[in-house]
Amino acid sequence: MPDVYVAPKKPVLNLKFKKKKAVRNLIPKRLKKSLDQIGLEPGTNSLGAFQTLPEKISFSIQDGEETIILLLRRHLITNLNWLILTALMVLTPLLLKVFPLLDFLPLRFQLIAVLMWYLFIISFVFEKFLSWFFNVYIITDERLIDVDFFSLVYREVSQAKIDKIQDVTYKTGGLIRTLFNFGDIFVQTAGKVQQIEFECIPKPTKVVKLINSLMSQEEQEKIEGRIR
Amino acid sequence: MTPIEILLDKVLTINILNVWLIAKIFVLLALGVYIAFAFMVAKEVKLMTKTLIGVFNLPIKILSYIHLVLTIIIFLLALKIL
Numbered sequence: 001m002p003d004v005y006v007a008p009k010k011p012v013l014n015l016k017f018k019k020k021k022a023v024r025n026l027i028p029k030r031l032k033k034s035l036d037q038i039g040l041e042p043g044t045n046s047l048g049a050f051q052t053l054p055e056k057i058s059f060s061i062q063d064g065e066e067t068i069i070l071l072l073r074r075h076l077i078t079n080l081n082w083l084i085l086t087a088l089m090v091l092t093p094l095l096l097k098v099f100p101l102l103d104f105l106p107l108r109f110q111l112i113a114v115l116m117w118y119l120f121i122i123s124f125v126f127e128k129f130l131s132w133f134f135n136v137y138i139i140t141d142e143r144l145i146d147v148d149f150f151s152l153v154y155r156e157v158s159q160a161k162i163d164k165i166q167d168v169t170y171k172t173g174g175l176i177r178t179l180f181n182f183g184d185i186f187v188q189t190a191g192k193v194q195q196i197e198f199e200c201i202p203k204p205t206k207v208v209k210l211i212n213s214l215m216s217q218e219e220q221e222k223i224e225g226r227i228r
Numbered sequence: 229m230t231p232i233e234i235l236l237d238k239v240l241t242i243n244i245l246n247v248w249l250i251a252k253i254f255v256l257l258a259l260g261v262y263i264a265f266a267f268m269v270a271k272e273v274k275l276m277t278k279t280l281i282g283v284f285n286l287p288i289k290i291l292s293y294i295h296l297v298l299t300i301i302i303f304l305l306a307l308k309i310l
Contacts, residue, residue: 046283057282106248108309112255115302119262126269126295130288134276147279153272155279 030220031069031141034213038206040070047133049073050202059138059145061157070139070210074132074200075182082128089121137198139210144187146196160189160196163218168211170204187211252310259303266299 035041035052042053051057051071058068093114096102102110131149138145144165146158165187172183183204187196201207229237273292277285 054282057280059281060279109248109251109255112302112306112310115305116255116259116262119299119302122295122298123265123269126291130273130276133284133288134280136280149272149276153268155275157279 028141030217031214034210034217035069038209038213040206040210049075059147061145061159062140063142066140066142068138068140069214070137070207072137072139072198072201072207073135075180075202077176077180077182078200079128079132082124086121086125089117089124093117137201139207139214141214144196144211146198158193158196160187160191160193162211162214163222164190165211165215166190168208168215170208172204185211248310252306255306255310256303259299259306263296263299263303266296270296 040052042055043051045051046054046057049072052069054068054071057071062068096114102113105113134147134149136147138147141162143159143161146156148156148158150156167188169186169188170183171186172178172181177183180202181204182200182202185198185201185204185207187198188194189196198204198207270289270292273289277289
């Protein structure tokens with residue numbers, strides 16, 4: 001029996017290009033214009049400290065229609081302290097050949113001592129990485145969110161709606177901060193959480209410009225009566 | 229010697245073998261506490277990955293389990309060779 005209808009075959013597009021375009025197509029025109037003016041392009045580095053329109057990232061209290069515009073972490077250079085310390089700790093057992101501090105122990109105890117030392121280093125590095133990776137600052141089209149894990153057992157999530165923001169201040173100073181372009185942003189709000197701090201984030205001027213742009217857009221939406 | 233005197237003599241005599249046995253017990257206790265810590269780290273990673281959902285969640289969870297398994301392996305090794 002002949003087919004009633006045969007659908008035309010669609011050409012297979014480059015999926016990467018399609019995804020990037022799809023991400024940009026989801027955001028409103030006004031926001032797209034703001035991002036272009038500030039010079040923010042979607043990136044693909046999931047381990048980065050500054051991610052614009054990150055893909056495949058969400059957070060537990062995110063609304064269905066909410067879009068993450070920026071995902072920020074402390075600048076990578078803030079990890080230098082513990083990285084250097086880790087390198088020294090890894091090399092420390094080699095000093096035992098020069099300074100035989102464990103020679104009074106039987107060989108089996110020395111082996112276990114060295115293994116326990118390296119296990120401690122692994123835990124130290126893992127904990128520092130987790131602390132950097134999961135302490136994030138998120139800017140969506142509706143609010144600012146600060147996720148803090150103070151230790152392995154204490155978590156604090158603060159949020160402030162864009163229309164409740166009263167004042168935005170940024171601070172950057174010192175040789176390292178100027179060289180690597182990172183600083184602190186302080187956001188004063190009218191809500192229960194009076195101040196949200198974004199510490200040691202990259203490109204603070206661009207972030208402040210974005211927040212100011214979002215605040216203008218919220219005011220515009222209020223005037224036009226398009227409150228979500 | 230009375231039985232009590234024999235018992236006290238055995239307990240109070242510092243035998244070199246007893247010292248290493250005590251050291252082994254302390255090492256195993258420390259590793260036992262460390263296993264509890266590694267377990268807590270794995271639990272906390274689970275909580276963190278629920279808060280921020282992303283591409284790297286699965287590799288980080290796997291790393292936390294590897295860390296826990298490594299700790300258990302070193303505990304068993306200490307139990308065997310010390």
